[in-house]
Amino acid sequence: MKSNKTKYIISPRFALTGGPCTGKTTLLGALKNDGHQIVAETPTIVFEEEIKKTNKRPDPSTAIFQLRLMNKQLEFESKLQNNTHAFLDRSIVDIVGYCRFFGITPPKELIEKVKAHRYDGVFLLSFLSFYETTTVRP
Numbered sequence: 001m002k003s004n005k006t007k008y009i010i011s012p013r014f015a016l017t018g019g020p021c022t023g024k025t026t027l028l029g030a031l032k033n034d035g036h037q038i039v040a041e042t043p044t045i046v047f048e049e050e051i052k053k054t055n056k057r058p059d060p061s062t063a064i065f066q067l068r069l070m071n072k073q074l075e076f077e078s079k080l081q082n083n084t085h086a087f088l089d090r091s092i093v094d095i096v097g098y099c100r101f102f103g104i105t106p107p108k109e110l111i112e113k114v115k116a117h118r119y120d121g122v123f124l125l126s127f128l129s130f131y132e133t134t135t136v137r138p
Helices: 024-033 042-054 063-078 092-101 108-116
Strands: 013-017 037-039 086-089 121-124
Touching (some): 013 024, 013 092, 024 037, 024 086, 037 063, 063 086, 063 092, 063 108, 092 108
Parallel strands (some): 013 121, 037 086
16 A cells, blocks of 8 residues: 655755855855756855945854854755755864854854754865955955
8 A cells, every 4th residue: 555655855065164165165066067956155144134234244153143143044054945965065073163162162052053953974175376366355
């Protein structure tokens, strides 16, 4: 007898991580050109939105800002379509690292989301000897 249950297949998700200027954005551009789904670097998007709105660079060294990044990252990831690979410029795990970098105790909500959220793989990219400057990365 055939089951009426629908199978949901979640697309494999791979996070690209590494320090600034490691080629994550460039690699994601190539993957996008090959037809893969991508999630652009959320901090850059949030910084650009804030600069456009207030003409000031937001302070990333606050728990509120880091939670904003987490929520935006999860929003972008929730929009990924199933049944095809997805590559992400960083992940919510990176936000824990940035909290520690800025001397912030990672918010409880962030830790809970990290524990519940899984990626199928993580690629750690090494520094490049060159990079392009942007409004976010002078």
